[in-house]
Amino acid sequence: MARSKLAKFKEIAESALVLETGKPIFEEIKGNWHFHYFKNNHPIILEVGCGKGDYTIGMANLFPNKNFIGVDIKGSRLWKGSRLAQEQGLTNVAFLRNFIEQIPDQFAPGEISEIWITFPDPRPKKGDEKKRLTSARYLNMYESLLNPGSLIHFKTDDLDLFEYTLEILQMREAKNLKFSFDLYTSDLQHHTLGIQTTYEKRFLAEGKTIKYLQYTT
Template identity: 35%
Template structure:
């Protein structure tokens, strides 16, 4: 999908106090950045930020960092934060492949992946955020008892993700469902994203898995 360029998005993101510049300089020092020792949860591919900001409002005892590669998308989250001003939320405009350069070992407690790009062509499989390549990256900075939570409406991507975890020698599957909204145990406390509302309203079942190391 071609993203619409929004004039001024780069400048607005760079100027926002909620967007962290030169993120690699904080590697190993993220608790100092937040000025507390609260757990750090990140969402990779956060889009317009509704999911992350809803979580942050409910859990002020957790620090949240949203990662979004495109400024034209991140701009929408910045605009929301101008109103909400949540102290426990910040954003990074970064490529997910660079995250081990930004977070030190044992620095992140939870990773959220919501409705990630499925990269449907086989030759692009390594770009999927649940591929072995990315699981290896997450392993470099997730805490020993940390976990990964992944939601999608794409059944093929979900099957791929399950297989990547099940064939990994460092990750294991804690729970999974192919119909989240009709699974009482996994849907309890579920926070929906904009995409999730859109897809589920059309009758698309939502898949979710939870994995840890």
């Protein structure tokens, strides 16, 4: 039987894996993730718009000596990701329930080592450009949280969003920019770690090509 939203939100409220408004740690965590939450100084990797946390969970299994945080506003999705992390006994995972534009309230400059943007809403309407997770204002925000030389990754099936993002990065003369309009026919596959999100699997089954890029701050 499917759990109700209320039951899921109750679990999230009681879960140490999910940080959200109302929990004391939510207000205190900025600049303190390493020692207040993870209890180590391992690099922190962020997945923004993480959904169920496919990349967060997948990378946490691959790299036990790194810490991973998935960020999303949808409680039901984070419920799924936090349950999976708990079932798999992962201690290097956290989920942050918040709007992406508000994450500077939970992270200090330089606290993050790497960022993944995985299959965000393409926001195709012209008036929604500023809401795209790869718009200039979001890229500026991500870069402010990263150390110089850190990687930002982006995966999507949406051609318009990919071309839009590439245009912004090329105008900004992004460092070490690498990209492919068809990831699975390129030599960049290994950079994506063999992890596929729920949406990616669906898009591939529909015959769509996956676009990928990375650059350094």
